[in-house]
Amino acid sequence: MIREELDRRLAEVEEKLIGIERTRDNRIYLLCDAENVYSICQFLFDELALRFVISSGVDAEHCFEVLHHFSADACGCVVTVKAFIRDRAAPEIESITPLIPGAEWIEREMHDILGIHFKNHPNLQRLILHDDWPQGVYPLRKEVQL
Amino acid sequence: MSETVRKSVLAVGPFHPLQEEMEFFQLTVDGETVTDINVRLSYNHRGIEKLSETLQFDQIPFLVSRICGICSASHPLAYVQAVEEIAQVEVPERALYVRTIINELERIHSHLLWVGLAGHFIGYDTVFMWAWKYREPVLDLLEEITGNRNNYGNVKVGGCREDVPDELKPKILAELDVIEQKTEMLTKAVLDDPVLHARLKGVGILKKDDAVKFAVTGPTARGSGVDIDVRHDDTYAAYGALDWKVISQPEGDVFAKAVVRLLETFESIKMVREALRKLPKGPVAAEVKEIPPGEGCGHAEAPRGETFHYVRSDGGNRPVRHKVRAPSYVNVPSFKASCIGEHIADVTLTLAAVDPCYSCTERVAVVDGRRQVVHNYASLLQLSREKTARLRKEIGAPEMKLEDL
Numbered sequence: 001m002i003r004e005e006l007d008r009r010l011a012e013v014e015e016k017l018i019g020i021e022r023t024r025d026n027r028i029y030l031l032c033d034a035e036n037v038y039s040i041c042q043f044l045f046d047e048l049a050l051r052f053v054i055s056s057g058v059d060a061e062h063c064f065e066v067l068h069h070f071s072a073d074a075c076g077c078v079v080t081v082k083a084f085i086r087d088r089a090a091p092e093i094e095s096i097t098p099l100i101p102g103a104e105w106i107e108r109e110m111h112d113i114l115g116i117h118f119k120n121h122p123n124l125q126r127l128i129l130h131d132d133w134p135q136g137v138y139p140l141r142k143e144v145q146l
Numbered sequence: 147m148s149e150t151v152r153k154s155v156l157a158v159g160p161f162h163p164l165q166e167e168m169e170f171f172q173l174t175v176d177g178e179t180v181t182d183i184n185v186r187l188s189y190n191h192r193g194i195e196k197l198s199e200t201l202q203f204d205q206i207p208f209l210v211s212r213i214c215g216i217c218s219a220s221h222p223l224a225y226v227q228a229v230e231e232i233a234q235v236e237v238p239e240r241a242l243y244v245r246t247i248i249n250e251l252e253r254i255h256s257h258l259l260w261v262g263l264a265g266h267f268i269g270y271d272t273v274f275m276w277a278w279k280y281r282e283p284v285l286d287l288l289e290e291i292t293g294n295r296n297n298y299g300n301v302k303v304g305g306c307r308e309d310v311p312d313e314l315k316p317k318i319l320a321e322l323d324v325i326e327q328k329t330e331m332l333t334k335a336v337l338d339d340p341v342l343h344a345r346l347k348g349v350g351i352l353k354k355d356d357a358v359k360f361a362v363t364g365p366t367a368r369g370s371g372v373d374i375d376v377r378h379d380d381t382y383a384a385y386g387a388l389d390w391k392v393i394s395q396p397e398g399d400v401f402a403k404a405v406v407r408l409l410e411t412f413e414s415i416k417m418v419r420e421a422l423r424k425l426p427k428g429p430v431a432a433e434v435k436e437i438p439p440g441e442g443c444g445h446a447e448a449p450r451g452e453t454f455h456y457v458r459s460d461g462g463n464r465p466v467r468h469k470v471r472a473p474s475y476v477n478v479p480s481f482k483a484s485c486i487g488e489h490i491a492d493v494t495l496t497l498a499a500v501d502p503c504y505s506c507t508e509r510v511a512v513v514d515g516r517r518q519v520v521h522n523y524a525s526l527l528q529l530s531r532e533k534t535a536r537l538r539k540e541i542g543a544p545e546m547k548l549e550d551l
Contacts, residue, residue, distance in 0.1 A: 024231060026380060027443055052361040052372065053445075054476070056456045069443060069456065069470075076380030078443045093166035102361030103477055128188040139196060146200055 001048070003075045013043050018084075019067045026077040027030070036081040037066070038094040044070050045100055050079060052100045057110035064091045064116055068103075085116065095121035113140040156180075156490065160189050171481075171497075176442040178489050183481055198468040203229055203437050203459075204544055206468070208299055215296045216259065216421070219245075220448035221250040221455070222301045227382060228457040229303045233437050238524060239384075241305035241373060241430040246384040246421045248291065250414040254325065255284040256449035257407040261332065264404060267453070267495050269531030270346055273332070280328040283504050304430030315422050319490050325450040326415045332545075333408045344537040346401035349488070352498030353398055355516075356483035364451020365410070366477045366500045369403035372397035398484075433513070437463070440550030448473055450500075476501070491529040 001009075009022070010028070016036040018057055021029040025112055044050045049132070050070040058065040065083040085091045095118035097104045107118045108127035115138035119122055126133075138144065159544050161171035168189035174182035194213060198206050207222035214221065223245060233359050265273025267465040285295040290297035300306050310318075336342055352362070357370040367374055373377060373394040377385040394410045395402035439461040445454045451473030458467040477500040 023440065023442070027231070029441075038265065049358075051358070052472035053452070054456075054469070055453050056467065058458065058467045067456065071445075071452075072377075073374045073379040078445070079381070080443065100361065101359050101482070102479065104480055105475065106471075127186075128191055139193070142311060 003077060003083060006048070006072055006075055006077060006079075009048055010026060013040055016040055025031050026075070028079045030079065030081045032081065032083050034066075034083045034085045034093045037068070037081060038096060039097070040081050041068055041070075041096045042099055043066045043121045044081070048072070052102050055103065055110065057114040057116060057140070059114060062086075063088065065111065065115060066093055066116065068091045068096065071077060081125070090117070091115065092119060094119050095124075112138075114138050115141070147193050160186070166545055169478075170533070173485070173493065175490060177231075178491070180390050180485050180488050180490065180493060185478070185481075195470060196466055199465060200334050201516045202463045203303060203465065206465070207303075210470065211297050211299060213470065217252070217450065217453065217472070218297045219249045219300065220453045221472070222299075222444045222461070223249060223383070224444040224453045225447065225457065225468075225470075226301050226389055226444070226457040227302045228442035228455045229437060229459075231442030231444060231459065232440040232459050233303070235304050235432055235434055237305055237428045238308070238429050238432055239349075240428045241432075242384045243425050244306045244308075244310050245301060245309055245356075245450065246304075246388070246432055247301055247418055247425075248288070248298060249383065249423070250418045251284055251288055252419075253414045253449045254330050255281045255288075257526075258284070258329070260407055260449075261336075264400075264495070264498060267498055267530055268342075269340075269534045273335070276328070276332055280325055280385060284325065287314075287318055287321055288430060290317075301435075304434040305429070307431070307471040309430045312424065312425075315425075318422060319419065319469060322415050322419060324410065324481065329408065329411050329415070331410075335410070336408065339543070340541050341534065341538045341543045343401065344541060346404060346495075346533050347397070347399055348486065349400045349492050349498055350484045351398045352480055352484040354396075356480065357398070360480040360483060361476045362451070362480050362500075363476060364447070364449070364473050365403055365406045366451060368392070368394040369406045369499075370398035372507040374452075376445050380445065382446060384421055384424075385417075387424065388417050390417050390420075402496055403499045437461075451477060482528065489533075491533045494530050 001120055016032060016039060018031040021031065030040060036049050045052060050072050053069040056067040066083045068081040069078060085093055085094060093116060097107055098120060105127055107121055108124060110116050111118055112126055112128040122132055154175045156173040156175050158173065161168050170186040173180045189342040194209060198209060201209060206225060210221040210225050215418040221325050224527055233428040258277045262277030284345045288298060289295045291310055299306055352370045354371045357367050357372050373392050375392045378392050390413045393406050393413060395405050439457045439459055442460040443456050453473060454471040456469040457465050460466045481497060485493055488496060
């Protein structure tokens with residue numbers, strides 16, 4: 001898939017997005033609300049056959065962000081789905097693991113260290129934190145200082 | 147009396163025999179066959195992402211090069227590429243070539259290391275001795291260029307710290323000739339050996355669609371017919387200017403992964419030669435003042451697959467978020483697809499075939515509840531080697547001796 005074709009196909013999910021950012025020719029960020037993340041990822045993975053790379057959870061000031069990074073290897077493009085979770089008290093987002101088994105670990109990791117709950121995750125047990133780590137302390141949140 | 151069904155769980159870990167980090171694999175077994183696999187990890191989590199938020203942009207390459215001793219060129223490279231993307235830095239051409247040379251030398255020694263260990267696990271200690279012997283001069287070359295055998299500390303935002311001195315070129319080229327010749331011999335020995343064919347073919351198959359689902363990268367993906375390679379797909383450093391090809395094999399078994407790594411070693415040797423020949427004159431670093439607010443994704447092809455770094459800056463002198471994904475993070479979970487249905491004797495090898503980071507603390511306990519058998523790491527290794535010996539006998543192949551080398 002060439003870059004122009006990727007751009008054209010990405011326009012198909014435009015109504016589900018808040019915006020599209022482009023920091024470079026081959027770095028695309030699709031901004032969306034948390035509730036649309038599954039359908040956008042499904043489109044990227046199933047329809048466009050992009051490769052799932054990893055996700056980054058970010059503790060931003062007023063919200064949490066979950067970034068699912070995909071790679072369009074045929075044209076060397078990194079497409080990132082950036083989902084905003086506005087409810088800081090009980091952050092929750094749809095899991096993409098039922099769609100992409102390769103996302104199981106990273107979602108468990110974000111659940112551990114940022115306290116984001118992933119709905120419909122098949123196995124949301126602890127991955128990073130030890131079993132006796134206190135409940136409700138999320139080490140990657142900004143309020144936890146080293 | 148009700149009958150209870152007892153599942154036999156084979157515990158590998160928490161100190162995994164093959165991996166740098168401590169991991170705990172629980173294999174559910176039915177007799178000799180693995181029926182399910184569960185993993186517990188992060189016994190050795192160092193909090194690098196959190197630590198990174200406390201360091202300045204130019205200190206972080208030293209931190210991330212310590213994520214993995216063997217991939218200590220590719221992690222910092224992926225990181226600086228992400229930061230260079232934020233700051234829109236133009237890296238001098240010579241620096242791009244130096245980065246390529248260091249990274250390819252790293253791949254050569256890493257692949258040779260894997261071949262040696264794979265040989266060790268199946269009882270071919272001869273291969274182990276060979277491969278590690280030929281790997282040594284590569285480390286010496288890296289030491290001469292960067293001052294370190296590993297943890298080179300060579301890249302920085304905007305370029306490189308150390309140059310490849312022109313007077314070192316003849317020595318590198320001479321060493322490469324020797325390494326190429328020895329790797330050729332090693333490759334021939336592997337490809338022509340009927341015992342290795344019998345022992346490695348059809349073992350631990352990762353099918354192409356599973357490779358896609360589990361999002362694997364590097365030789366693990368290329369061994370399953372997914373021909374992705376960041377060096378080619380999203381070309382960086384000087385790879386775009388060099389003549390080389392992406393190696394892939396369709397079979398998905400351990401043999402295919404071995405072939406991919408061996409053939410890649412030749413491509414890397416070719417690349418270092420060409421990069422040395424084309425090495426342009428000029429500075430190896432550009433001046434970088436401040437990192438503006440923004441975000442960047444940097445990725446590089448490490449010996450084990452794609453290393454991915456996401457960096458976000460708020461305009462200060464430290465990143466506000468730095469996400470690191472090492473290739474083993476996606477390669478390891480593919481065991482769920484490649485180990486189930488395999489024999490216990492093959493699991494050690496299948497786990498090793500994705501080349502997770504080695505550096506082993508060996509302690510394995512296998513508990514077979516039904517038969518009350520307890521295996522340790524030594525007996526598991528024994529099982530793997532006995533299978534090789536059995537096959538060798540069936541084929542009628544002679545014993546391989548160190549003197550034959």
